[in-house]
Amino acid sequence: AQSVTQPDIHITVSEGASLELRCNYSYGATPYLFWYVQSPGQGLQLLLKYFSGDTLVQGIKGFEAEFKRSQSSFNLRKPSVHWSDAAEYFCAVGLPADYKLSFGAGTTVTVRA
Amino acid sequence: NAGVMQNPRHLVRRRGQEARLRCSPMKGHSHVYWYRQLPEEGLKFMVYLQKENIIDESGMPKERFSAEFPKEGPSILRIQQVVRGDSAAYFCASSAPGQGNEKLFFGSGTQLSVL
Numbered sequence: 001a002q003s004v005t006q007p008d009i010h011i012t013v014s015e016g017a018s019l020e021l022r023c024n025y026s027y028g029a030t031p032y033l034f035w036y037v038q039s040p041g042q043g044l045q046l047l048l049k050y051f052s053g054d055t056l057v058q059g060i061k062g063f064e065a066e067f068k069r070s071q072s073s074f075n076l077r078k079p080s081v082h083w084s085d086a087a088e089y090f091c092a093v094g095l096p097a098d099y100k101l102s103f104g105a106g107t108t109v110t111v112r113a
Numbered sequence: 114n115a116g117v118m119q120n121p122r123h124l125v126r127r128r129g130q131e132a133r134l135r136c137s138p139m140k141g142h143s144h145v146y147w148y149r150q151l152p153e154e155g156l157k158f159m160v161y162l163q164k165e166n167i168i169d170e171s172g173m174p175k176e177r178f179s180a181e182f183p184k185e186g187p188s189i190l191r192i193q194q195v196v197r198g199d200s201a202a203y204f205c206a207s208s209a210p211g212q213g214n215e216k217l218f219f220g221s222g223t224q225l226s227v228l
Contacts, residue, residue: 032215044219090155099213103155
């Protein structure tokens, strides 16, 4: 069965510190991989995506993610968080050339001053 | 250059009432998708529609739920005789023809609360 797991429900990080959010997936083939962010009162915004090629993907707002096939992981990172990064983050996967996405349960990030 | 518009943002219904959620896709997009997010769960696919056609409703509950995307106007997700378990955030996404999950744009969602 296809599944997406975000092991961390809630992470608190100090402003200026680094951030890493974990995502593991179980799919029959290498899927398309995505990270979305949802700020309070906002819709889901795409941070970055991986289809193929270079396994280190750069996204918006200073985020990057690394695809590791051997670990079935697609972890999101940011070297130095800002207070505005406080939000909920969703990892999502989908089959190539499909229209559905499967989402993880999300990780809520709190940024303390 | 509006994005995907959903309304209302919040909807409160009593058990047994009907809920209607609306979604206007981005300009130029003719494909609409509805997702539901139950508390502490990820978004789950419900239905995929194109203008006047339901393409895939495999994620829709068999009873009380229906969706439409008429030739004119927004897509509507309709829940009849709501129950407490329908309380959730309902998200709509849209895409242009030929672009599936690789280029979805999401709305802000409708939070449905059933009393």
